[in-house]
Amino acid sequence: MSALPVSAICAYDATELGPATDELVCLHPFTCPDAGPFRLYADDPPAFAVSGELDLAGEALFGTTLRRTLPLSATQGPIVIDGRGLEFVDHRGLRHLDRHLTRVGTTAVLWTESDLLRRVAGILELSSLRVTGPGE
Template sequence: MRRSGFVDTVDGSVCHDHICWVFDTPEEFRQLSARFLIEGLAAGQQVLYLEDAARKTELDHIDGFGSARRRGAADVQDLAIYEAELPADPAAPARAFVRACQQAVADGYTGLRVAADVTSLVRDPGRAASFARYEHLIDTHMARHPLTGMCGFHRGRLNATTIAELACLHPLASNGSTPLRLFSTAQAGISAVLAGEVDFYGRSLLHSALTRVDLTPVGGEVIIDARELSFIDHQGLLECVEHIRGKGAATVLHLAADSSTRLLLELLHLPDVRVVMS
């Protein structure tokens, strides 16, 4: 199972982690990224840093990064290389990272680790929507390939709603960025994991996330792992069930033994919802 939750450090990140990190200054994120990537090098991963107008030597002052870059274990790229294709086809850069990961493994690395300041790609609402779709697609790939990633969002250049709508598509998010997460898993048969809290504010985030993730029915059902869901109100629950119903499918919720959601479902008597306690 992938790690998920709210984090106050990126130290100790492992393969399949996908972190949303909200930062206050670009230099703060560069330093954090350097630690994140150096840790990846120590784990045998190839690493990549992405930033708007980044120089190849951007992180060479960090011990070990310059030498790793010169031998091909590390790289720095300008974020603009992905800017043109994202609105037209959000899946294209996701596929590109999978190919890069596969090449890294073929070259003898244990996987690929990427840190990117993506703020410039999401300042426009339309591009933010395309990027949110990309976030789900790359998260699905991260759950199934030896990919590790950290996406950085500048708090001072983005509004809180935009940040939350993007943060909630990550299994790991910095504290205060979003109250909930809806993300991918490699668990067989599970369409997505829903975690955190869905309250009055969270309902709009849940609606946004549901429009951007691929909840494809299997055998007439969409199975959601909600064992890390700490709270959901009845309107949030109906939002999820009605979205899945719109796909012509029934909802299956995997719940923790002590989940209060089971009591809520018993009160609502929804005919097309099945509960699995685990």
């Protein structure tokens, strides 16, 4: 059960929606693998979960998605993001998320099992995003 106000199962005709299709597809946890570069969706107990790939190819869509979803989080303190479903994140994806969090005046903890992702985040010295995982 989600902590956010709406969860739904959708079916829609992508040819009718046009460019808005990508913005809808990335908000669903269950889509076909080629539907979009990433998925950012409500999850419980963390506020959000993110899966797929965060890289230059999806950067604009990721920014749009963050602007529309993060303000919905009613958590006190850092927003918790479950990143266990991430298959790939480049340094630009981490910096993009960090900059967006700074712009909206909040912080987040991205939980991942990837040692490499945690090391990259440490090198980047992010100000609003902390990347953590097992044993931390």
